[in-house]
Amino acid sequence: MEAPTYFYETLSPLSPPPSDRSPPPSDESQPYYVYRNEISLSSLPCALPETAAPDYFSLDALADDKEPSFARLRTPPPASEEAPAVESGWFRGNNRLRSPMLKLHKEILDFCDFLSPTPEEKSARNAAIESVFGVIKYIWPKCKVDVFGSFRTGLYLPTSDIDVVILGSDIKTPQTGLYALSRALSQKGIAKKIQVIAKARVPIIKFVEKRSSISFDISFDLENGPKAAEYIQDAISKWPSLRPLCLILKVFLQQRELNEVYSGGIGSYALLAMLIAMLQNLQEWNASVEHNLGVLLVNFFDFYGRKLNTADIGVTCNGPGTFFLKSAKGFLNTGQKFLISIEDPQLPGNDIGKSSFNYFQVRSAFCMAFSTLTNAKTILGLDPNRSILGTIIRPDPVLLERKGGSNGTMTFDHLLPGAGEPLSPQTGGQEFLCNWKLDDAEEESLPLPRSNLIAGDDSSAHSSGKKRKSFKEKLHKKVKDRADTEKDRSKKKRRWRSQ
Numbered sequence: 001m002e003a004p005t006y007f008y009e010t011l012s013p014l015s016p017p018p019s020d021r022s023p024p025p026s027d028e029s030q031p032y033y034v035y036r037n038e039i040s041l042s043s044l045p046c047a048l049p050e051t052a053a054p055d056y057f058s059l060d061a062l063a064d065d066k067e068p069s070f071a072r073l074r075t076p077p078p079a080s081e082e083a084p085a086v087e088s089g090w091f092r093g094n095n096r097l098r099s100p101m102l103k104l105h106k107e108i109l110d111f112c113d114f115l116s117p118t119p120e121e122k123s124a125r126n127a128a129i130e131s132v133f134g135v136i137k138y139i140w141p142k143c144k145v146d147v148f149g150s151f152r153t154g155l156y157l158p159t160s161d162i163d164v165v166i167l168g169s170d171i172k173t174p175q176t177g178l179y180a181l182s183r184a185l186s187q188k189g190i191a192k193k194i195q196v197i198a199k200a201r202v203p204i205i206k207f208v209e210k211r212s213s214i215s216f217d218i219s220f221d222l223e224n225g226p227k228a229a230e231y232i233q234d235a236i237s238k239w240p241s242l243r244p245l246c247l248i249l250k251v252f253l254q255q256r257e258l259n260e261v262y263s264g265g266i267g268s269y270a271l272l273a274m275l276i277a278m279l280q281n282l283q284e285w286n287a288s289v290e291h292n293l294g295v296l297l298v299n300f301f302d303f304y305g306r307k308l309n310t311a312d313i314g315v316t317c318n319g320p321g322t323f324f325l326k327s328a329k330g331f332l333n334t335g336q337k338f339l340i341s342i343e344d345p346q347l348p349g350n351d352i353g354k355s356s357f358n359y360f361q362v363r364s365a366f367c368m369a370f371s372t373l374t375n376a377k378t379i380l381g382l383d384p385n386r387s388i389l390g391t392i393i394r395p396d397p398v399l400l401e402r403k404g405g406s407n408g409t410m411t412f413d414h415l416l417p418g419a420g421e422p423l424s425p426q427t428g429g430q431e432f433l434c435n436w437k438l439d440d441a442e443e444e445s446l447p448l449p450r451s452n453l454i455a456g457d458d459s460s461a462h463s464s465g466k467k468r469k470s471f472k473e474k475l476h477k478k479v480k481d482r483a484d485t486e487k488d489r490s491k492k493k494r495r496w497r498s499q
Contacts, residue, residue, distance in 0.1 A: 100379050100388055104294030107389040107416065112244040114404040114415050115157060115251070125151065128212040129162065132191075135184050136166060136218075140177075143169040148225035149217075150268055153232045155246050157254070159398055161206075161215035165222045174203040174220040181205055181218065191216075228346055232272055239279050244293055245300065246272060251393060256365050264358030273342050273352065276317040278303055284322065294388075298373050304340075305366025310359070314341030318348055338363075378423055390419025 117125070133145050149163030150156035171177040175198040182205055185191035191207040204219045219225075236242050249271055250259060258265035266274070278300055282290055290296060308315070314326045324343070326332040331341040331351045340359050344350035356362065369392045372378065379388060399412040412419070 101292055101294040101298075104297070104373070104388045105292045107387055108244050108248055108293040108297065110405075110410075110415055111389060111393070112247050113406060114402070114410050114412070115247055116404065117156075117158075118404060118408045120408070121158070124212045125162065125214060128209040128214045128216075129164075131211070132164065132185075132209060132216060132218075135188055135190065136164075136181065139180060139184055140166065140169040140171075143167065146226050148229040152226070152229040153236065155232070155236075155243060155250070155268065155272075157247070157250060158402060158404075161217055163225065164216060164218045165225050166218065166220050167223065169220065171220065174198075177220050178203055178205045178218075182207075224346055228269060231345055232269075235272070235276055239276065241279065241291065241293055241296055242272070242275055245275055245296060248297060248389075248393070249275070249300070251399075252365070252369070253362070255394060255396060256361075258358065258362050258365060261355050264356055264361075266356055266359070266362055267352075270342050270352045270356065273317055273345055274304060274315065274340075275300065276345070277315040277322050277342075280317055281322040284320070294373075298370060301366045301370035301373070305363050305368075305370050308340070310340045310363075311337040314343060314351070314353075316343035316348075317345055318343055372423070383418060386418035386421075387416035390416040390421075391423060394420035 129147065136143065136145050144167040146165050146167065147162060148165060150160050151162045166177065169177055171180075175196075178196045178198060182194050182196050185194060185207060190210055192210050194205065194207040196205050197203060202219055202222060204217050206215065206217055208215050246268075250268065253259040253266060253271070257263065259267070261267040261270075279296075281303075282296075282299070290299075312326055312332075313323050314329065314331050315322055316324055326341045329341075329343070329349070329351075331343075331354070333339055333354065336357065338360050340353040340356060340363075341351050342353035344352045353359070372391050373388070378391075382388065382391075393416065395412055395416075402412065404410050405415075
């Protein structure tokens with residue numbers, strides 16, 4: 001007698017909509033394509049949007065079949081009308097769920113609980129803020145001091161710094177105030193590693209508060225920071241899934257050194273705008289709201305890693321509609337078409353994705369995460385006690401040393417067992433689909449699979465290993481050349497200003 005199979009319903013809002021529901025372009029005379037052309041690595045014809053595509057989210061963790069079943073998803077009727085309570089401490093021993101997406105959903109919840117600040121950490125941060133505020137008020141008694149950024153919104157990681165802005169100090173220039181604050185912090189003995197960055201676009205002072213070892217970034221008269229924090233707080237109250245998804249993706253990007261804008265990565269503000277745009281798109285094209293965090297995370301990786309046509313299309317969370325033509329808003333960079341364009345929720349004319357010059361690496365990381373989480377044989381082949389989230393989040397010194405959770409005793413190894421361990425090559429020749437179409441310039445720089453490699457083929461693996469090594473060498477050279485170019489430009493600017 002066959003055991004009953006349960007499936008979790010997932011809607012597919014980010015797949016190309018039917019022809020009668022295509023997203024309306026901002027200018028009817030300029031039609032555009034939101035999604036990339038789908039390129040198959042085999043000669044098999046791709047399924048048309050109107051036909052039922054294999055659903056990667058209906059994996060049955062207890063299925064006896066060798067091949068995963070991609071049946072049409074159905075949602076079991078709810079047991080009660082009451083709102084489900086958030087479960088905690090669910091991943092224990094052989095406690096397995098039938099649906100990997102439900103399992104991933106609960107792992108995300110537990111991991112966010114693990115990352116959330118303990119009462120001791122909250123107390124340490126509040127004490128550090130009070131200490132720093134005391135020095136600022138000592139210098140400028142009538143000024144207004146405000147905290148913004150991830151600490152204000154509650155989206156900070158254990159290693160995140162605290163952003164502070166000083167308003168109404170009546171200083172002539174920000175540089176004057178930064179140097180005065182630097183001297184005061186040194187004299188009071190509450191800070192170390194003090195660094196004044198006076199020539200940046202936004203001059204700031206960076207330092208570490210001695211007692212708590214928490215880093216601070218302080219600027220002057222930056223009013224858009226607190227406003228952005230208020231916008232994010234409102235968005236979190238509107239989209240409950242925003243906080244856990246943001247925390248997971250911040251760790252994901254941080255572990256791959258793709259979280260800093262100055263190195264070409266995606267900053268926290270841009271990441272939040274991307275998430276809000278995706279959630280709005282889900283709401284626009286769906287009859288019901290998706291609550292499963294595992295499904296939403298995979299949708300995010302799919303959309304931004306494989307589907308979005310970044311060459312022509314930008315994303316926005318301002319008003320109805322998620323997409324816009326980059327050229328219509330002046331966001332098109334003909335030299336770097338692969339850059340993602342993200343409209344600033346606070347300043348619609350500002351593209352907050354324009355500085356993410358390493359987006360091709362970000363997109364590649366998203367694509368690989370999607371391939372991992374939707375590979376049926378890989379996920380179903382995991383050890384019963386092994387974490388699914390651990391296939392894309394690996395252990396690092398900060399996470400390994402941390403004891404978090406509601407009681408402050410949860411460890412990373414206990415939370416995500418098997419994280420960081422290599423995955424068994426169980427693709428069995430399964431076809432991978434790549435939803436990107438590259439132009440010549442982009443094809444030279446993107447580290448994306450272009451050959452028909454089959455897992456388990458030693459010669460292909462050896463060849464691909466050489467290609468990866470060669471690519472890394474070329475990439476490091478490009479990054480170094482870019483850095484040298486930027487240095488030369490800054491030198492020329494300083495020389496021109498001094499003349």
